[in-house]
Amino acid sequence: MAISEKQLIEDLKAQKYAPVYLLTGEENYYIDLVSDYFENKVIAEEFRDFDQTVVYGRETDMKTVVSLAKRYPMMSPVQLVLVKEAQDIAKDWELLADYLDHPQPQTLLVFCYRHKKMDKRTKTYKAISTKGVVYEKNKMRDYEVPDWIARIVMQQGYQITQKGAVLIAESLGNDLGKIVNELSKVYISLPKGTVINEDVIETNIGISKDYNVFELQNAIGRRDVAQCTRIVNHLAANPKEYPIQMLLPLLYGFFIKVMLFHQEPDKKKAMAVMNVNPYFLKDYETAARNYTLGKLASCIGYLYDADLRSKGVRNNGTVTDGELLKELVFKITH
DSSP states (O other), rough: OOHHHHHHHHHHHOOOSSSEEEEEEEEEHHHHHHHHHHHIIIIGGGHHHHHHHHEEGGGGHHHHHHHHHEEEOSSSSSEEEEEETTGGSSSOHHHHHHHHSSOOOEEEEEEEOOOOOTTSHHHHHHHHHHHHHEEEEOOOOOOOOHHHHHHHHHHTEEOOOHHHHHHHHHHHHTTTHHHHHHHHHHHHHSTTTTTEEHHHHHTTOOOOSSSSSHHHHHHHHTTHHHHHHHHHHHHHHHHSOHHHHHHHHHHHHHHHHHHHHHHHHHHHHHHHHTTTTTTGGGHHHHHHHHOOOOHHHHHHHHHHHHHHHHHTSOOOTTTOOHHHHHHHHHHHHH
């Protein structure tokens, strides 16, 4: 049975248990969130030494896991066997399928299968989904991250400006765990109810509100050469914080979206196709006015060339990544 994290945790609170749980997918943040609930809430603290076992896939095997699952609890009504990094168990998964034919009814056997999905065609997956609970979480899409940030900030008793949420998302990507860790720095220093804006983010997280990839894209879209120069000089002076191999894919994505915007007559529909928040409609309208499809194609060519030169595939002479970035943005805006 597939389930959401909300329903899964509500069932655990109500002591509606299944013999086996599979927490799987590419979104490790939520897998860890559910795993932590199992580890810290299911077995009473005073009984955990007796009835809670945590093992790691790299350090165990399926024969051992099944043997642990077959034991009976000593003090608690149920025992928990939690297998972290279960994807590292390389073989003998069929032993689990055999165990699930007659599982120990007082055992909660939990597998944290991170970074990827378990193959749904296998006998083991089919056995888990039939006899137990499957919790699968896909990686969040980039365009979904700002709204997600706004929701989790509100859950903590704060608010965040839309631009602030986008600034964090553009700077940290869709690594939800990293985003939560960075936001925790803000919560420590501010009272509940505070509105988190770009100034707060710059002070507490260290993401510059003026010199970042998001602002560079906007300046490029406006074809504001002076602002592009100021931002690029800052990025080039901080290559460890803003490596060119991080910047190039972001700029590539920006130009591809502008091309899509050009080719879709219904601009609101275009934003949906591009997976971009309608809040940024005006920014893309401006970029589309300033860059023809032909110029956009040239810009993508400049990016491709810069990528090869930065990797040493094409002769780059003694040009640094910072100088390469300055040259790239000059070509784009002229």
